[in-house]
Amino acid sequence: MKKIYFKEEYCMACRLCEIACLVAHSKSKKIIKAYKEEFPNLTPRLIIEQKGPLSFAIQCRHCEDAPCVAACVTGAMKRDMKTGEVTHNAEKCVGCWMCIMSCPFGVILMDTKGKKVATKCDLCEDANTPQCVEACPNEALICKEEKNIDKGKSK
Amino acid sequence: MKKENIVIIGSSVAAISAIDTIRNKDKNISITVVTKEKNVSYSKPLISYVNLTDEQSYYRDKNYFKKNKINLVFDEALSIKNNSVTLKSGKNLKFSKLLIVVGGKPIVPNNIKGIDGKNVFTLTNFEDAQKIKVFSKNKKKAVIIGCGMIGIKAAEFLKELGIKVTIVELMNRPFASVLDEKSGKMIADEIKKNAELILNKSVVEINDKYCTLSTGEKISCDFVICAIGVVPNLDIAKKSEIKTNRGIVVNSSMMTSNKNIYAAGDCVESFDILKKENRPLPIWPIAYKQGSVAGNNLIGIKTQYEGGFVMNSVDVFGLPIITLGLSNENIGEEIVIIDEKARKYKKAIVNDNKIVGVILVGDISRAGIFTGLIKDGIDVSNFKKDLFNEKFGYIYVPKESRSKETAPSEI
Ligand SMILES: Cc1cc2nc3c(=O)[nH]c(=O)nc-3n(C[C@H](O)[C@H](O)[C@H](O)COP(=O)(O)OP(=O)(O)OC[C@H]3O[C@@H](n4cnc5c(N)ncnc54)[C@H](O)[C@@H]3O)c2cc1C
Numbered sequence: 149m150k151k152i153y154f155k156e157e158y159c160m161a162c163r164l165c166e167i168a169c170l171v172a173h174s175k176s177k178k179i180i181k182a183y184k185e186e187f188p189n190l191t192p193r194l195i196i197e198q199k200g201p202l203s204f205a206i207q208c209r210h211c212e213d214a215p216c217v218a219a220c221v222t223g224a225m226k227r228d229m230k231t232g233e234v235t236h237n238a239e240k241c242v243g244c245w246m247c248i249m250s251c252p253f254g255v256i257l258m259d260t261k262g263k264k265v266a267t268k269c270d271l272c273e274d275a276n277t278p279q280c281v282e283a284c285p286n287e288a289l290i291c292k293e294e295k296n297i298d299k300g301k302s303k
Numbered sequence: 304m305k306k307e308n309i310v311i312i313g314s315s316v317a318a319i320s321a322i323d324t325i326r327n328k329d330k331n332i333s334i335t336v337v338t339k340e341k342n343v344s345y346s347k348p349l350i351s352y353v354n355l356t357d358e359q360s361y362y363r364d365k366n367y368f369k370k371n372k373i374n375l376v377f378d379e380a381l382s383i384k385n386n387s388v389t390l391k392s393g394k395n396l397k398f399s400k401l402l403i404v405v406g407g408k409p410i411v412p413n414n415i416k417g418i419d420g421k422n423v424f425t426l427t428n429f430e431d432a433q434k435i436k437v438f439s440k441n442k443k444k445a446v447i448i449g450c451g452m453i454g455i456k457a458a459e460f461l462k463e464l465g466i467k468v469t470i471v472e473l474m475n476r477p478f479a480s481v482l483d484e485k486s487g488k489m490i491a492d493e494i495k496k497n498a499e500l501i502l503n504k505s506v507v508e509i510n511d512k513y514c515t516l517s518t519g520e521k522i523s524c525d526f527v528i529c530a531i532g533v534v535p536n537l538d539i540a541k542k543s544e545i546k547t548n549r550g551i552v553v554n555s556s557m558m559t560s561n562k563n564i565y566a567a568g569d570c571v572e573s574f575d576i577l578k579k580e581n582r583p584l585p586i587w588p589i590a591y592k593q594g595s596v597a598g599n600n601l602i603g604i605k606t607q608y609e610g611g612f613v614m615n616s617v618d619v620f621g622l623p624i625i626t627l628g629l630s631n632e633n634i635g636e637e638i639v640i641i642d643e644k645a646r647k648y649k650k651a652i653v654n655d656n657k658i659v660g661v662i663l664v665g666d667i668s669r670a671g672i673f674t675g676l677i678k679d680g681i682d683v684s685n686f687k688k689d690l691f692n693e694k695f696g697y698i699y700v701p702k703e704s705r706s707k708e709t710a711p712s713e714i
Pocket of ligand 1: 221244246312313314315316317318337338339340347348349350351378379380381404405406407426427428453456536539567568569570585586587588590614615616
């Protein structure tokens with residue numbers, strides 16, 4: 149499965165990824181329309197973090213042993229055994245925030261604008277590539293096949 | 304080789320997690336589930352939700368057990384002898400490996416007069432909730448004994464059903480085991496906007512018109528929900544020479560004192576990584592995790608449960624609260640921010656440079672980062688002052704301590 153990774157040494161905190169994410173998850177998928185008609189009601193699925201000169205954008209890691217899946221009392225959060233993707237079914241979600249409590253990256257967000265539900269990165273299931281990665285002008289976000297990455301050396 | 308035949312007692316989350324784990328690796332091994340539940344695969348924490356959609360009322364889909372080729376037996380397991388489970392109906396079920404996932408039992412104090420009355424309920428399973436729904440029709444008032452997690456859920460449940468609620472709590476604040484005085488007071492104030500809350504008192508007698516308190520006061524009510532907590536269900540283990548303490552005793556493979564019998568979830572004693580001792584940790588994520596570990600070991604895949612700690616996410620009439628670990632113990636430096644007007648409170652307890660407890664009221668966003676810091680025992684001395692700063696995030700976690708899920712070495 150392809151996963152999104154950040155490289156903090158390249159991130160400039162330009163926030164283009166956030167805009168792309170919002171638009172990708174809007175109804176119209178058009179930036180002007182999305183901002184004019186839907187904006188305050190859209191929740192981005194990624195978080196841009198900054199500390200001194202460092203920054204990165206982080207979104208759902210689609211963990212192999214996902215704590216959010218273990219914690220979900222509704223069955224809304226599930227791991228697709230075939231693709232490895234962690235999916236969230238907003239229809240099932242009751243907004244109990246067990247996932248918010250469990251995600252060690254803090255990348256599950258609370259969408260409280262309509263019915264209270266959790267929301268998170270879905271790897272842009274409607275598009276070919278994640279739109280945050282497409283939008284990044286400096287390759288600070290990349291999308292790579294997990295199995296091509298040597299996990300052994302990292303922690 | 305003799306054919307493996309797995310029997311599971313209980314059909315809730317620990318059972319389902321074990322089944323998921325087993326079926327992911329072995330589609331054919333024989334699995335029998337015995338349950339005294341009529342409705343299988345509903346989710347316990349959702350029993351107090353009144354307006355669930357059909358989709359929300361099943362933890363897994365309706366045909367889950369059938370799809371997973373589970374032989375489902377609707378009966379009650381009584382005891383175990385010589386690799387065989389005796390059922391209430393008189394039947395016996397043979398097994399090669401057994402998993403006990405019978406959960407907890409509500410505590411019902413026997414020193415309250417009238418506690419066995421027809422108008423006294425507990426709220427820990429689907430049937431309880433159904434009974435309360437039926438009984439509460441045409442009724443007006445109820446008393447809830449206990450203001451912990453289930454007490455609050457019961458209060459919200461009854462509010463939805465249009466019942467006026469009085470909660471009676473023995474301690475001086477709600478959730479006394481996990482909230483400190485300050486946050487307890489905030490939550491108490493919040494509860495009082497929605498229900499009557501009586502603290503520092505207990506119920507001594509119940510009849511069909513009122514409850515009598517320790518002070519002699521009478522609280523008029525039509526019925527009572529007893530919500531003072533749960534204890535591990537040890538009924539079967541005790542009758543079957545399986546070692547028990549406060550819960551069923553298991554090792555890190557979730558194996559009981561009998562090598563063919565495993566146990567998991569609310570019925571066992573788990574290793575608390577913060578207290579460094581074994582005790583019941585009756586929460587959903589732990590039942591799920593242990594069910595999965597047991598599932599692997601049942602089919603011979605060696606897996607260990609490393610331990611956990613208590614955590615809770617509760618919504619008190621719209622005000623979200625999360626508590627993690629030893630959130631109400633004076634065991635270290637406290638980092639606190641309060642904004643009473645905005646109904647926000649945050650506290651972290653740092654002991655030996657590690658976070659060991661957290662309370663979040665009002666703003667719970669990104670709470671899991673703290674859970675991760677606690678679980679991994681990460682040294683926070685360099686950034687503890689920033690824990691509740693607006694910009695705090697995963698970026699503060701030192702690179703060498705970050706998860707492999709964020710930074711594979713090659714990129
Ligand atoms: C109202 C309520 C709200 C909750 N909310 C939360 C929450 O928000 N977050 C959280 O982390 N936890 C919550 N919990 C706790 C959580 O539900 C439990 O930790 C979890 O369900 C434990 O799962 P389990 O599989 O170990 O046992 P249980 O869910 O207790 O299931 C045990 C099963 O075994 C069956 N059984 C018992 N004895 C026998 C027998 N002799 N023969 C056959 N079958 C038997 C029972 O019928 C039951 O189906 C809540 C609990 C309640 C009651």
